[in-house]
Amino acid sequence: MDEVRIVRSLDEEDAERVLALAEEAHALDGAEALSEQTVLRVRHGSPEGTARFHLLDEEGDLAGFAFAEKSADEPDSAELLVAPGRRRRGHGTALARSLRADAGAAGVRVWAHGRLPAAQGLAEALGWHRARGLLKMRLRLRGGDGAPVGLPEPKPSGAVADGVRVRAFRPGEDEAALVRSHAAAFADHPEQGGVTLEDLRQRQAEPWFDAEGFFVAEETGGPAARGAQEAQDAGEGRIAGFHWTKVHADGAGLTDGEPVGEVYVVGVAPSWQGTGLGRLLTLAGVRYLRDRGLPWVLLYVDEDNRAAVRLYETLGFEVWDGDVMYAPGD
Structure with a gap:
């Protein structure tokens, strides 16, 4: 060898x-x-x-x-x-x-x-021993009769309604603010926390990139905005949160080649966590994928992130598969 x-x-x-x-x-x-x-x-x-x-x-x-x-x-x-x-x-x-x-x-x-x-x-x-695990979860978006499934309406809390507006990502305008918000939202995450502007641009160049399916919550400075000035001072920028969706043309193992969707990345800046913004953004993206006629949506989540797992379970996601990270023994 x-x-x-x-x-x-x-x-x-x-x-x-x-x-x-x-x-x-x-x-x-x-x-x-x-x-x-x-x-x-x-x-x-x-x-x-x-x-x-x-x-x-x-x-x-x-x-x-x-x-x-x-x-x-x-x-x-x-x-x-x-x-x-x-x-x-x-x-x-x-x-x-x-x-x-x-x-x-x-x-x-x-x-x-x-x-x-x-x-x-x-x-x-x-x-080697198991050091970390990712759950792979899925949600059916189309029933057996081919009709779209019902999903909860994304209802914002008062703080969210007064403090942000959800819109589509604007290529050429939002990149720098998105990277700042991404870094703040995932400051303690071993992979997501290190995403750079170049990483973002590489993904924008991929065939699956869809700006209309990339939702950002832009701070409006309303009276209920939580710590907007503090967020600016901390370098979080004007994006309070985001949900980046993705479509897998090959079915990602869920279908025999029919495209399916993914909750690719959901992030919420620290000053907006606990306001319900993450649930709102998740629903906005999932409904977008359903309305495109896709049969399934999948996502990955750290198995130790119980709050996120519970959120996805309340939306109807179920565990399907997973990834495991191994590390050498002492």
Whole structure:
């Protein structure tokens, strides 16, 4: 078995090989092999130089791949996959050990998508433990008769009605304010908290981007606005919250190719949390996806975020699947 090659960026040929390998694994396993963030790093690299790509070739073909996003203070966030026809040859172990050897002082954590038995078996064989989990939830938007399902009306609280107005995202105008609001809303989140203007623009360039399905709650400065000036002073900008929806053209495992929707990201700035703005924005996006005629909507949520899980359950979402993050033992 050849050694793992670690690079800071991928040339066009290697990027194509990695994306083809991910598609092959997805087709076999029924779960996404790589997250959207990793796919974007494969395509565009990391402007901050924080990406590490681990490539394992066997007999001239790409047999396995791993990716790690490095952070100064947190463990590396990583993913790995092995070519379907080259599994059970020690490639997964080699990639996991390469990720660990290349990690900083804080170590590494590796995501496994879809709770696949093979991933669990590899973690157990390495002595790694479960460090974090994401729940994958879904909601049916169309009944058996094809009619749209009923959803609650998005009714704003008094503070929200007086303090914000919900509108569609304006490309070319809202980017800077959105990034500030995003950073404030996810200040303690290991992935979402680091979204940059370049990350936002890369997603805007994706085929699925839909400004009409990107809802922002713009502060109006009304008398019931909670801490608007304090939010400005803290750098949160004028966007109190947002809900970014997404459509998966391939059905995301919920259909045989019919597009489905996703509650992609919902964020609320700290000064607006507890006002009901998150529920309002979530409903606005879900109703938008339903009115487009989509049969399902899905979302990901940290399993430890009980408040968010409860919110989604009250809207009718149910747990469908999940992802698991593993970390080396002490």
